[in-house]
Amino acid sequence: MDEKKVSVLEGFKTFLMRGNVIDLAVAVVIGAAFTQIVNSVVKGVISPLVGAFGTKDLTQYSSCLKSPCVVDAKTGEATSGIQIMWGSVLSATLTFLITAAVVYFLMVLPMSKYLARRADRQAAKEGAKEVVELTELEVLKEIRDAVVAQRDAGHDR
Secondary structure, eight states: OHHHHHHHHHHHHHHHHSHHHHHHHHHHHHHHHHHHHHHHHIIIIIHHHHHTTSOSOGGGOOEEEEEEEEEOTTTOOEEEEEEEOHHHHHHHHHHHHHHHHHHIIIIIHHHHHHHHHHHHHHHHHHHHHHHHHHHHHHHHHHHHHHHHHHHHHHHHO
16 A cells, blocks of 8 residues: 555656646746736726726726616626626726737747747758768769779779
């Protein structure tokens, strides 16, 4: 029974030591910190811009599907009627689009450009190796042909 516990513990240790578990933990921490940045951008930049056309709080936008819509001031919930809170959906959508744009333009695009440049350099190095190898092969063929020609010229005398 002790051996089974050891093997389970060893398996767990192996699981934790895998690189992708550590990468996932780092991604979660970075994601949480990044969420704060995005929320600050939405609260400090996007909401005031939207506020120029209406209210600063997008979640306040709503429509009444069934009249009369009476909203409780303390809870913000409709006490009568059916209230559609489309401002919350708009706010979440804008937050998602901002997050996606920041991730793409600040992380994905620069990394893909870096990887493309790296691949181009690697291809250029390998292309240069092939040129060198072909050139060396050509030189060796010429040396062989010259030696054969000298040998043949020596036999003719």
